[in-house]
Amino acid sequence: MTPAPADPVLLIAPEGAGVRAIEPSPEARTAIDAAADANGDADIFLLRPSGARADPAWRGRRCRSHERNLESLRFACLVPPGALAARRTALEAALAEPLPPRAEGWRELTRRLCAASRVVRVAATAAALGDAPCPAFAGVQPSDVLVMGQIEVSTSLYFDFLEAAPDIAVRFRALTRLEVDAPHLAAARLVVLTRTLHRFWDEGVIAFLEAAGVPWVWFTDDNFQVLAAERGAPGFFSGPRMRRTLAGAAEVWASTPALAAALAPLHPRVKVWGPVLDPLLAGAQPAPSDRLTIAAPGGDFRVAGLAEGPIQALRGLAAAAQLRIVATAAAAAALAPELPGVEVIAMPMERSFRQFLRQWRRHAPDLVLHPAGATANAPYKCPTAAIVAGYLGAVPVVAGEPAYEGWGAPEGVFRLEEHGLAAAAALARDPAGRTDLRARLGIALAARFGDGGRSAWMMSLGRDARHSSRAVLPALGGRRAALRIAAVTRRMRDVVARP
Numbered sequence: 416m417t418p419a420p421a422d423p424v425l426l427i428a429p430e431g432a433g434v435r436a437i438e439p440s441p442e443a444r445t446a447i448d449a450a451a452d453a454n455g456d457a458d459i460f461l462l463r464p465s466g467a468r469a470d471p472a473w474r475g476r477r478c479r480s481h482e483r484n485l486e487s488l489r490f491a492c493l494v495p496p497g498a499l500a501a502r503r504t505a506l507e508a509a510l511a512e513p514l515p516p517r518a519e520g521w522r523e524l525t526r527r528l529c530a531a532s533r534v535v536r537v538a539a540t541a542a543a544l545g546d547a548p549c550p551a552f553a554g555v556q557p558s559d560v561l562v563m564g565q566i567e568v569s570t571s572l573y574f575d576f577l578e579a580a581p582d583i584a585v586r587f588r589a590l591t592r593l594e595v596d597a598p599h600l601a602a603a604r605l606v607v608l609t610r611t612l613h614r615f616w617d618e619g620v621i622a623f624l625e626a627a628g629v630p631w632v633w634f635t636d637d638n639f640q641v642l643a644a645e646r647g648a649p650g651f652f653s654g655p656r657m658r659r660t661l662a663g664a665a666e667v668w669a670s671t672p673a674l675a676a677a678l679a680p681l682h683p684r685v686k687v688w689g690p691v692l693d694p695l696l697a698g699a700q701p702a703p704s705d706r707l708t709i710a711a712p713g714g715d716f717r718v719a720g721l722a723e724g725p726i727q728a729l730r731g732l733a734a735a736a737q738l739r740i741v742a743t744a745a746a747a748a749a750l751a752p753e754l755p756g757v758e759v760i761a762m763p764m765e766r767s768f769r770q771f772l773r774q775w776r777r778h779a780p781d782l783v784l785h786p787a788g789a790t791a792n793a794p795y796k797c798p799t800a801a802i803v804a805g806y807l808g809a810v811p812v813v814a815g816e817p818a819y820e821g822w823g824a825p826e827g828v829f830r831l832e833e834h835g836l837a838a839a840a841a842l843a844r845d846p847a848g849r850t851d852l853r854a855r856l857g858i859a860l861a862a863r864f865g866d867g868g869r870s871a872w873m874m875s876l877g878r879d880a881r882h883s884s885r886a887v888l889p890a891l892g893g894r895r896a897a898l899r900i901a902a903v904t905r906r907m908r909d910v911v912a913r914p
Contacts, residue, residue, distance in 0.1 A: 422504050424451045424460060428496035429521040432514060434506070437497060439542075446539035447500050456777060458505035458532035462498045462541035494525045498541035501528055530578075530695060533773035557602045558586040560873050563620070564609030565589055569636050571768035572802065573670065574607070575693040576866055583870040593619045600624060604877030605665075606631040612639070613651035616660050625663045630876055633661060634688060636670035638677050638795045645790060657681050665876050673817060674795040690797055692805075692864050696772060700808030700853060701779040706737035706758075707840055710780035712771075712803060713788075715745040720786030720814060726753050728836040733757050736844075741778045772806050780809045781843040786831065787814035801828055805860045810839045810852050827856030 424447055427434040439447060443462060450460050501509075509527040514520035562574045566587050577585040588599055590611075600606055600620065606629055608615045615621050615633075624631045640657075642648035651657075661667060661682045668688035669675035678685045709729070711721070729750070732738050739758045740750055747761035760778065765771040785800035787793070798818045804811035811828050812835040813819045822828040829835030842848035 422502045424448070424500050424502050425506060426462075426497065426500045427506065429524075432516065432520060433510065434521075434524065439500075440539075443537075443539040443541070446537045450535050450537045451502070454533070454535045456533060457535045458502045459528050459534045460500040460537050461494065461534060462500070462537050462539050464495045464498050464541055494521075495541065496521070499525060499528070500537070505532055529767075530769065533777070534770055557584075558604070559584045559877060560586070560605050560607060561599060561603035562587045562607045562609065563590060563596070563600070563615075564607075564611060565766075567766045568768045568771070568799075570609050571693065572690045572797075572799065573634065573636070573688060574609075574691075575695070575768070576691040577870070579694040580866070580870050583873060590614060590618065590620070593623060596620070597623060600629060601627050603629060604879075605629075605873055607634055607668075607873075608632070609634050610637070612657065612660060613649050616651070621660065621663065628878065630665045630878055631663075632666045632668055632876065633664050634668040634670075635674070635678075636797065638674055638792050640677070641792045641795070642790075645792075647790070647792075654681065670797045671795055671818070677795060688869075690799075690802055690864050691866050691869065692802070692860060693769075696769060696806050701776055703781065703844065703846075703849070704739070704779040706739050707732060707782075707844060708739045708741060708778055708780045709782045709784050709836075710775055710778070710807060710809060711740060711742035711746045711750070711784045711786075712775065713743065713746070713785060713800070715743070716790045717786050717788045718745050718749050719789040721746065721749055721784075725784065725786050725831060725836070726750070728831075728834070729754055729757070732836060732840055739778070741775060741780060772803070776807050780807055781849070782836065782839050783807060783809045783811045784831075784836070785811060785813040787816060793817070798822060801826075801856065802860060802864065805856050808853060810843045810849075811856070812836050812839050822859070825855065826859035827852040827854075828859075 425436045426439045426443070426447065428437050429435075438444075447460055447462075451457075505528060508531070509524055514523055560577065560583060562570060562577075562585060564570055566589055570587070574585070574587070577583060586599070586603070588596065590596065600623060606624055608620065608631055612633055612635075621631070637648075639648045639652040640654065643650060643652040658681050664682060666684045666686055667678055667682040668686055669678050670687075670689055672687055675685050675687045709732075729738070729740070730753075733754060733756065738754075739760065740747070740754070741760045741762060742750060744761045744764070747759050750757075751759040762775060765774055783800055783804040788796070794817045796816065796818045798813075800811045800813050801819070801822060812831055813822070813828060814831050819828065819830075823830070829839040839852075842852055
């Protein structure tokens with residue numbers, strides 16, 4: 416008889432104020448066990464849902480986009496009952512604190528599990544035990560701050576730390592439809608709209624916030640006016656149009672001083688809101704792998720920067736030792752033909768920043784390669800590669816862009832233009848050198864990217880709790896009322912000429 420595993424993987428579904436274990440089909444059990452054996456560092460396993468019931472207020476293309484992003488669990492219950500399996504120890508840890516009642520409890524459990532572990536998708540279909548509820552009105556609660564926008568790297572780098580902040584209640588929500596989102600907007604003391612200003616205008620979100628008296632700020636980590644000139648952003652982002660759209664904002668937040676200076680003509684109160692380290696991503700650094708491993712993350716606009724110098728340097732490293740490259744699909748496609756004999760692993764796109772880091776960390780990269788970006792937006796970027804390298808336990812080797820002025824060997828950062836790949840590789844594979852570089856980078860990141868009183872800053876902009884949605888807009892408690900308010904807001908928006 417085969418002994419039971421010490422930490423069995425249980426397929427679960429909600430029951431009362433907790434969960435119950437259910438017996439998967441033989442096909443699903445085989446797939447779950449195989450995934451658990453092959454991924455010892457992962458605690459959570461997701462099966463394919465058998466299909467979601469149509470919902471005109473939610474289901475559709477945008478919902479499918481959110482379902483691919485595990486971070487959307489922060490605002491919606493998107494994992495159907497019977498499609499989630501977890502190791503017993505991880506499940507017990509997630510259940511250590513009581514869960515909220517009903518559907519909000521299942522959402523909170525899935526959020527806790529997926530925030531704490533790498534998640535593996537299992538090649539098996541879950542039995543239909545019920546549909547994941549529409550995220551419209553489950554768990555609407557007053558919050559100090561609502562961060563709204565696609566929950567990916569451009570949100571996570573700057574706002575994820577708030578989940579661990581003891582002095583502020585923050586909620587995250589991706590934009591769905593105004594009819595669905597209205598109660599959540601009205602329940603916040605302050606709303607942070609991230610990046611896609613044109614969508615917040617077109618969907619009536621800005622008009623709704625101003626009609627409801629909810630203070631809001633706009634945050635961006637890209638110069639959309641520059642991107643629009645390169646046809647990398649909609650034509651909405653012209654100076655006059657943005658000024659009129661932002662007229663009602665309490666403040667505008669930019670990720671770097673250079674970007675804040677560029678946005679200054681658009682609003683009288685433009686402030687710098689830089690990255691902050693996420694405590695949930697602080698963990699044990701991976702041990703070195705069996706060969707020199709270089710990670711090449713980043714947007715596709717950086718692929719052109721791999722030509723010439725970086726590829727020549729990679730060839731030199733490959734000639735001296737076994738080399739593995741872990742890269743985005745576009746970077747892998749560019750590098751593989753140029754580096755015969757080198758193991759090139761193409762990583763799938765992962766919208767969740769936390770899951771991206773955990774998936775890449777399992778390859779134990781020694782270096783993070785960050786070539787120059789082919790865009791005029793580069794001078795406005797923040798030193799993302801240094802932050803990502805710190806999370807991965809790797810050494811960043813970066814192109815000479817403005818984001819890395821003031822970063823060098825004392826901070827554990829190397830420059831491509833200064834033969835940095837070879838120098839960093841020699842140190843990173845030496846145990847003492849690797850430890851020293853990690854320590855240098857860790858000190859530099861902690862000094863530059865602490866929270867610096869961000870919670871108090873947010874609270875100073877939020878409206879008084881006595882003027883919450885329950886006092887100002889008591890009718891927002893139900894779906895019909897939210898639909899009426901959304902319709903009125905949409906008519907208001909249509910009456911006013913689009914800026």
